[in-house]
């Protein structure tokens with residue numbers, strides 16, 4: 001079923017989504033991948049705050065290619081989500097409600113999704129040029145020294161994704 | 175002796191890196207178009223349609239086909255009559271990669287050390303495989319490799335008694351485990367024989383053989399066809415969401431091996447299987 005979803009969203013939206021739903025996301029998402037997650041965890045361990053308020057937010061696991069003159073961003077498709085599995089439950093427990101990536105997740109992630117009503121969306125891997133057209137603005141908000149792995153804030157419009165794991169325990173990959 | 179300036183190698187590699195990340199080779203395009211026409215899963219077809227559109231946008235607007243523009247793998251076949259002039263050939267290859275990735279707005283994905291992990295900011299160094307061959311030409315193949323699929327690749331040190339059935343099992347295991355992580359439809363490169371490292375390099379090089387071209391060895395060609403059929407029956411499908419199109423091709427290379435061994439490497443690549451070859 002096709003659904004149009006505004007991001008950020010709260011737990012009630014997760015509740016209404018089911019594995020297999022084809023969605024178009026519009027609004028704000030944050031971008032972070034391996035190195036940014038590692039650094040966010042170090043911050044939390046040291047009792048410091050995250051660079052953005054994670055409540056009700058969606059993280060897109062992605063590292064774009066550099067943008068050309070006149071473009072918002074370079075190629076911008078999803079990266080493999082399982083590399084963030086070690087970190088994701090902690091962020092979900094802090095209020096994150098959505099994740100966008102590709103590939104399977106661990107049971108710990110599935111449990112944290114269920115516990116916190118979180119949705120995991122897959123974007124099509126290797127369609128970075130196409131997906132970049134759905135991004136209307138991009139701004140680095142933290143960890144600029146990490147280059148492509150910096151934390152970015154994106155505005156997206158009708159960004160196509162598929163609910164692969166819902167908060168009810170269903171997974172489309174199985 | 176034929177003199178070849180290393181600057182010519184740098185220039186070629188710069189251009190090849192940029193081209194290969196923005197436009198897939200004709201064999202890969204043909205695989206995608208063909209799969210789109212034949213995919214029966216509705217969602218699978220929709221995804222293949224997006225991938226087709228993605229290729230058009232990439233080429234027209236010069237946006238890389240995928241944001242992971244890879245670690246640059248370079249195969250350099252150097253004729254033994256060639257004399258390189260003007261500098262060190264390894265430096266020249268890396269300079270080509272540096273310029274290509276910088277001028278071409280390609281992603282810099284290489285870290286200087288596997289543990290300390292500081293980005294080198296120019297995607298160097300490349301992984302370079304040299305081979306000395308007869309003649310006076312230099313054949314350069316550039317194959318930037320994304321790591322979503324690289325991470326799902328495997329080496330199996332089988333026993334001779336495992337035979338061809340063991341090889342089939344190894345290939346299917348690697349592909350099933352890779353599943354959605356490797357951005358299917360995949361291209362599967364396989365190396366059978368040699369030693370631990372030889373089979374891995376063969377598997378990598380097999381990925382650069384145009385999809386649809388088969389091995390000249392009878393049983394290997396049969397194995398390529400049988401494996402493709404079996405893989406496409408796994409129902410992994412485009413993006414791992416079900417369907418027939420799980421792989422575009424299975425390319426297998428073989429080499430003599432030791433009486434005690436049967437090494438098998440399976441190098442998984444995604445649908446963004448970039449390979450380009452030029453001759454100097």
Ligand code: SF4
Pocket residue numbers: 077078079125126127240241242243319320321322323324355356357444445446
């Ligand atoms: S596996 Fe291939 S298509 Fe997928 S993100 Fe990596 S390079 Fe791109």
